Amino acid sequence: MKTIIEPFRIKSVEPIFLTSRSEREQLLQDAHFNPFLLRAKDVTIDLLTDSGTGAMSSNQWAAIMRGDESYAGSESFYRFESVIRNLTAMPFILPVHQGRAAEKILFSIIGGPGKYVLSNTLFDTTRANIEVSGATGVDLLCPEGKQPSLIAPFKGNMDEAALENFINDKGAGNISMVIMTVTNNSGGGQPVSMANIRNVKKICSGYGIPFFIDACRFAENCYFIKTREPGFQDRSILEIAQELFSYADGCTMSAKKDAFANIGGFMAMHNKALADECRNVLIITEGFPTYGGLAGRDLEAIATGLEEIVQEDYLAYRIRSIAYLGEQLDKEGIPYLKPTGGHALYLDAKAFLPHIPVDKYPAQALCCQLYIEGGVRGVEIGSVMFGKYDPDGKLIPAANELVRLAFPRRMYTQSHLDYVAEVIVQLYHSRSRITGLIITEETPYLRHFTAKFKPDTTKILQDDLQHIAL
Template identity: 50%
Template sequence: MSKYFAEPFKIKMVEPIKVLSREERIEKIKEANYNVFALNSDDVYIDLLTDSGTGAMSDQQWSGVMRGDEAYSGSRSYKELMKSAKDIFGYEYFQPVHQGRAAEKVVMPMYLQEGKVAISNMHFDTTRAHVELAGARAIDCVIEEAADTESYHPFKGNMDNKRLVSLIEEHGREKVGLIIITVTNNSAGGQPVSMENIRETSEIGKKYDIPVCIDAARYAENAYFIKEREEGYENKSIKDIAREIFSYGEVFTMSAKKDAIINMGGLIGVKDREDLFETVKARTIPLEGFISYGGLAGRDLEAMAIGLQEGTDYDYLQYRVGQIEYLAGKLKEAGIAHQSPAGGHALFVDAKKMLPHIPYYQFPAQTLALELYKEAGIRSCDIGSYMMGNNPDTGEQIESEFEFTRLAVPRRVYTQSHLDVIVEALIAIKEKADSLKGYEITWEPPILRHFTAKLKPIE
């Protein structure tokens, strides 16, 4: 079992949480139409729905909130953010926005239109949605090793660069509007991407004159894995590794609600093209607000500037990844299959292996997520066929390569005791797994259905 690293902080304030009875939980999830997003947070004991915006800010960040300059234009907090971002990413231009999907809303239509495709090591849900909203189509191109959840590969999030070249030649260079490198690769199980792989992908982009965009939501965790696992980087700082990662992209989109440890915020980075940045600014003003606040309050900008720095601290990252490794070690002892090795922000339970009798179109990963709530009041989410939705051209249910139930651990929020409760609940579910049945959708929206769809149990 991996070594667990204790919290590099002390607790200064607490928020009470409660546990509903099993009978109450069964009624609550029924009222929510078996959609975990429709649950009230007060009815959740341990909330692993997402690590986005759910972290605990530090005393320094809360101090920054009080110092926030709320000027509409050219605020001091904006300047602090620009200084902090340049220090970490090394880019020339940055545009704050209110969250990651806002960054995608601004950037994706600049590169993608009807008839184009975007190729990524894996698109996450909102990225895929914004590719499709721009009229393009999303193609995933992760290495084959990612599909074997029980085998070890240090960088399962890698782009399959041999296939990437084949896809470019198959579709034609002019049809490929964008190459997206997602770090870490969330949909593959929070798996990191190696520097060698990022560099090679960038070189392919240059060869075919296709721009490279980095989805930077969890860049610091990815940098940590490179430092720990990739030869030649063991003595480099997290910031040095991050600067090299971003040197291989033309632009990045970022949800700052992850590695910047804030409750709301996002960022667009443009390496050195002033003309490209002018387009970003022109699109931001009508969509998000004036360029020096981008849909955020000054206090959010201040907290982001500080959080970016805190998120690159090695001791913090060692503890952060250590929590997931601890959870993975406990589940391995219990014989519960999950994406291995453990990712950076979440543990991805292999629902396909726990519930092999439930077909993809009855959503095994969603079934496990619902059962986890019934069992112990733990909210998680499906990263599988339910999330993938329907093919935008045929309307048919997509069969996902993975059927993961994601346990996304908020930053600096839960203790080791909470992790032990999660393990105990999963062991209890494993013992009765054969008796569980899947679910069917009774209503769904046309895009990003998993947020609001309604389901019912298969009788």
């Protein structure tokens, strides 16, 4: 059948409060042209993130009622541990309150000045925690992943030749870790092939470098492996996931993604000495090792979510929904990163708004206009999130200027997708009127969360002068 149906029934609903265009214009101005600073009640369709924003199942809500809130030795922890051990086969498992807590603990131990952490593409909090430690994060994305319009099955892969060259250039002793992000979030939600994971593990083993998985969206990645990589079509998602984790020395995960939970995460590994160090920091910063900053009910919800996420019917619906949105945009020739990814569609702001230079942040400008046009909130993944400054204060732009529209799990229906498509199409037809933005306030790390902007009036004045001349 061509019609996408949600493989679940809706038992509870949350109201959406609608706003007018003039109201949204004022609300965005009050938020300093940063959608992060909007109040959630003023957003019609919230695609800012799929992290912790999904709908939990009836089984997860039932599991919450079983939560054992004992400070130490909670039975909920042992269920949590058992599910993760079955998935990863890693003996040392530490709960944390979310993914970035795992990153903070891990990189405070293995990072430091002069060290490098290599990845296919690091996401924002991962890179920030690496940099805070004094280490340097390096992206080694495969060549096809750098071409937004190119259709290829595994654009999230790491460049294996570049990896070996970097190790030989800097020395294996200076590489703290290689961490593979699956799916590749900053790279458009693109999947990583099992062959690439296997080959990168082999390279790392040859140089004695630890190989970790950033497993936030492991199940979505495994679905792509099943449907795109020869030899996996007849294997279950769980079996594919178990093989994927078998190549890793450890992993971190935000359970707010592919575990359907509103909060939580974990780190897991084979190395006892590293696990002991991580546990010591965890006790200081997160809590006792059997709760790690989480309530027992959260541990139960995560364990149930990890069992549900490997259900193939759900993953087929999830991936197909994002592809459906891409098909609607293809009808109008609207540029986005192709093929569609697992959890999000990424608009290509450089191609969408070619008249806005990168130092005026076209992706941030497009984010703002999506909100004004239809109350849709996305997130900039471009030079606001990943740009740097040279010693003279000039912007070193990101490789791409993208707007991520990340869909919360089990939350929106196909009619919501149709509405989002309509908003994007309308905006595309009036795109020449969109102007860039200037940063007025920012922080040294993760500036996109709290930065403030103002419109680039230079372009507005130029247009006014041109109109007068005509």
